Amino acid sequence: MNNKTIDILDVLHLRGPNIWTYRPALEAWVDINDLEDFPSNTIPGFYERLTAFLPTLIEHHCGVGERGGFLMRLREGTWPGHIMEHVMIELQNLAGMQSGFGKARETCKRGVYKVVVRARHEEVSRAALVAARDLVMAAIEDKPFDVQGTVDHLRDILESVALGPSTAAIVEAAAERKIPSIRLSSGNLVQLGYGARQRRIWTAETDETSAIAETISRDKELTKTLLQSCGVPVPEGSIVDTANAAWEAAQDIGLPVVVKPLDGNHGRGVSINLNTEAEVRAAFELAEHESSDVIVERFVRGDEHRLLIVGGKLVAAARGEEAWITGDGKSTVMQLIESQLNSDPRRGSSEAHPLNLILTDPDDDPRPVLLQLERQGFTTESVPKDGERVLVQRNGNVSCDVTELVHPSVAKAAALAAEVVGLDIAGVDLVIEDIARPLSEQSGAIVEVNAGPGLNMHLKPADGEARPVGKAIVDHLFKEDENGRIPIVGVTGSNDTTLTARLVAWLLHLQGSYVGLACRDGLFFRQRQVHNRPSDNWERKRQVLLNRMVEAAVFENGAKTILSEGLAYDWCDVGIVTDIAEDDILPSFYVNDADQMSRVIRTQVDVVLPSGTAVLNADDARVADLAPLCDGNVLFFGTSAQSPVLAAYRAEGGNVVYLDGDEVVLVLGEEQTRIVLPEATLELKPVALLAAIAAAWALGISSDLIRAGLDTFMQPADHLAA
Numbered sequence: 260m261n262n263k264t265i266d267i268l269d270v271l272h273l274r275g276p277n278i279w280t281y282r283p284a285l286e287a288w289v290d291i292n293d294l295e296d297f298p299s300n301t302i303p304g305f306y307e308r309l310t311a312f313l314p315t316l317i318e319h320h321c322g323v324g325e326r327g328g329f330l331m332r333l334r335e336g337t338w339p340g341h342i343m344e345h346v347m348i349e350l351q352n353l354a355g356m357q358s359g360f361g362k363a364r365e366t367c368k369r370g371v372y373k374v375v376v377r378a379r380h381e382e383v384s385r386a387a388l389v390a391a392r393d394l395v396m397a398a399i400e401d402k403p404f405d406v407q408g409t410v411d412h413l414r415d416i417l418e419s420v421a422l423g424p425s426t427a428a429i430v431e432a433a434a435e436r437k438i439p440s441i442r443l444s445s446g447n448l449v450q451l452g453y454g455a456r457q458r459r460i461w462t463a464e465t466d467e468t469s470a471i472a473e474t475i476s477r478d479k480e481l482t483k484t485l486l487q488s489c490g491v492p493v494p495e496g497s498i499v500d501t502a503n504a505a506w507e508a509a510q511d512i513g514l515p516v517v518v519k520p521l522d523g524n525h526g527r528g529v530s531i532n533l534n535t536e537a538e539v540r541a542a543f544e545l546a547e548h549e550s551s552d553v554i555v556e557r558f559v560r561g562d563e564h565r566l567l568i569v570g571g572k573l574v575a576a577a578r579g580e581e582a583w584i585t586g587d588g589k590s591t592v593m594q595l596i597e598s599q600l601n602s603d604p605r606r607g608s609s610e611a612h613p614l615n616l617i618l619t620d621p622d623d624d625p626r627p628v629l630l631q632l633e634r635q636g637f638t639t640e641s642v643p644k645d646g647e648r649v650l651v652q653r654n655g656n657v658s659c660d661v662t663e664l665v666h667p668s669v670a671k672a673a674a675l676a677a678e679v680v681g682l683d684i685a686g687v688d689l690v691i692e693d694i695a696r697p698l699s700e701q702s703g704a705i706v707e708v709n710a711g712p713g714l715n716m717h718l719k720p721a722d723g724e725a726r727p728v729g730k731a732i733v734d735h736l737f738k739e740d741e742n743g744r745i746p747i748v749g750v751t752g753s754n755d756t757t758l759t760a761r762l763v764a765w766l767l768h769l770q771g772s773y774v775g776l777a778c779r780d781g782l783f784f785r786q787r788q789v790h791n792r793p794s795d796n797w798e799r800k801r802q803v804l805l806n807r808m809v810e811a812a813v814f815e816n817g818a819k820t821i822l823s824e825g826l827a828y829d830w831c832d833v834g835i836v837t838d839i840a841e842d843d844i845l846p847s848f849y850v851n852d853a854d855q856m857s858r859v860i861r862t863q864v865d866v867v868l869p870s871g872t873a874v875l876n877a878d879d880a881r882v883a884d885l886a887p888l889c890d891g892n893v894l895f896f897g898t899s900a901q902s903p904v905l906a907a908y909r910a911e912g913g914n915v916v917y918l919d920g921d922e923v924v925l926v927l928g929e930e931q932t933r934i935v936l937p938e939a940t941l942e943l944k945p946v947a948l949l950a951a952i953a954a955a956w957a958l959g960i961s962s963d964l965i966r967a968g969l970d971t972f973m974q975p976a977d978h979l980a981a
């Protein structure tokens with residue numbers, strides 16, 4: 260009896276650069292059992308069923324390099340591991356999680372494959388993997404499969420785990436500038452950059468957004484008092500605590516007025532253009548429901564606008580539009596709202612929609628709309644006459660880009676408002692008739708200043724051009740020549756990597772940097788051991804990069820960590836490879852010989868920055884062979900000037916470090932420096948010694964300091980040469 264099933268044996272979440280790709284990926288070990296004898300072309304109807312489930316597979320180029328490439332493979336005959344890879348990619352794409360990268364590779368065990376797919380979010384990819392298996396099996400067994408239901412499910416997971424759109428825009432803009440990011444919470448708190456050079460953002464708030472400023476901005480009355488004292492126009496008003504007081508205040512100010520909560524947001528409980536006692540009283544009830552304190556203020560004529568100020572400059576402006584319906588003599592108000600407003604594809608209840616649904620959004624209070632209708636003599640069930648226009652919503656629809664139109668005096672007033680409140684990033688709500696004319700010529704005023712403003716209206720305006728607001732925020736946090744990176748040194752190889760890492764950390768420490776070190780001896784901050792268990796794993800390395808004190812980081816990367824978790828950093832300044840031993844294998848990962856191990860170790864060389872250096876052992880042929888993979892410089896080290904690789908590289912003008920008796924010779928182009936090794940270091944393993952010296956040299960540490968460092972390095976006893 261054939262066992263035609265697919266078993267998922269194991270799943271690895273590769274969280275950083277790995278043997279397959281620079282990006283996080285999911286690696287599944289899949290056993291296709293006897294399906295090994297049944298490639299796709301031998302299963303009748305399989306091709307038709309699979310492409311009926313997922314017609315968009317036509318877009319997959321696969322290795323063929325053109326549209327339809329994968330389908331060609333499918334016709335010619337390919338195996339379930341490879342098919343699962345493509346199905347998984349497609350399911351992820353359909354769910355809105357873009358994922359181009361995938362690979363399927365046989366292992367040495369018959370029927371067992373490694374299937375790897377880019378995983379922006381682990382949870383989504385894990386679910387997509389299982390779904391891909393089930394879908395492929397359904398196509399094999401000629402059974403139904405609910406593709407739409409599966410995609411919807413994946414999309415739900417994605418929505419629950421993905422960053423919000425504002426935060427995502429900032430993180431993407433950072434990535435454009437090669438600034439790394441680390442998500443710090445399941446919410447929108449993100450670290451941009453590493454260690455001491457990091458900045459934090461939380462939606463559109465930054466570590467520069469003052470808590471006091473944020474609190475001020477939440478109190479609309481206090482905000483107005485501060486703005487007014489600096490000459491920024493605001494509507495006069497007062498705080499009231501009863502409906503009677505509200506009506507009295509309204510008479511003092513002069514009608515029409517606005518009644519709104521002192522500390523509301525999203526327009527909740529705001530009623531504007533109120534002209535009668537009854538309207539003011541009803542509005543008071545609405546506002547009081549949202550907040551204990553209620554403001555009555557002068558009604559400012561004009562359109563509502565949102566101006567985004569970042570670092571004292573205007574970067575985007577949007578105008579709100581009133582929402583109107585036009586009667587046809589037959590339909591009810593509710594039907595007209597549905598057909599003329601809510602049917603607009605820009606409206607929806609998710610964050611990705613620039614406009615909200617009217618009356619049907621579960622998160623929105625329907626009462627302001629009902630009240631607005633009532634004031635015109637309508638309910639949702641009324642039937643307006645043919646051609647009759649009814650105002651449904653006066654505000655809350657800010658999404659029409661007007662950045663180019665803003666008059667400089669208006670931009671200046673908005674920037675001043677942000678400055679007065681003390682916010683580095685602010686959303687300024689301005690009511691004005693014509694944003695293109697000077698403020699002094701009209702009765703415009705700033706009604707509110709918001710901390711952590713939503714960026715969606717600028718990223719996806721319903722009308723007009725999208726604005727690069729994520730970039731503006733990143734540029735505000737990082738000067739042009741900053742990338743949020745600290746020097747990172749990664750060490751890998753079969754032997755001596757711990758000692759190398761410790762010595763490099765010591766030399767960086769002497770240079771004056773606050774060093775974080777994660778290696779097999781433990782986790783160290785500024786030479787203090789904070790963990791004594793092996794810390795060459797992903798989690799510990801991440802701790803180093805999270806630490807705001809850390810000015811330089813040194814990581815030991817064992818082959819097993821690279822295989823099972825990937826690297827904890829995206830790029831490094833120095834990547835050291837000590838050696839690749841003949842007997843260094845990891846059969847439990849299907850790595851059965853040194854050549855395969857070489858493909859694991861190369862990961863360290865792949866991530867060297869173009870401005871960085873790979874420090875490679877010239878005496879080990881497999882290590883030396885990795886040199887061409889490096890985007891940056893290569894520095895060879897060896898135990899003798901005669902080492903062929905080293906000598907040849909030196910002859911070409913390359914940088915080398917080698918041992919000459921009890922001296923280490925550093926050759927940098929024309930320049931040659933010698934360091935006489937202190938007595939104590941002669942006991943150290945030469946490979947580790949040379950690798951560390953070469954790395955320090957590549958990091959720009961002076962030869963004098965290296966010499967002093969060698970003199971004072973207290974090597975742990977187990978690192979001495981045998």
Ligand SMILES: Nc1ncnc2c1ncn2[C@@H]1O[C@H](COP(=O)(O)OP(=O)(O)O)[C@@H](O)[C@H]1O
Nearest residue numbers: 494517523524525526527558559563654706707
């Ligand atoms: N005094 C006012 N005059 C005219 N319109 C106003 C006034 N106050 C508020 N609005 C309108 O109501 C909207 C919401 O008011 P706002 O004070 O910004 O409250 P929220 O915190 O809920 O956003 C504003 O964007 C503006 O369109």
Ligand SMILES: [Mg+2]
Nearest residue numbers: 525526688707
């Ligand atoms: Mg507002």
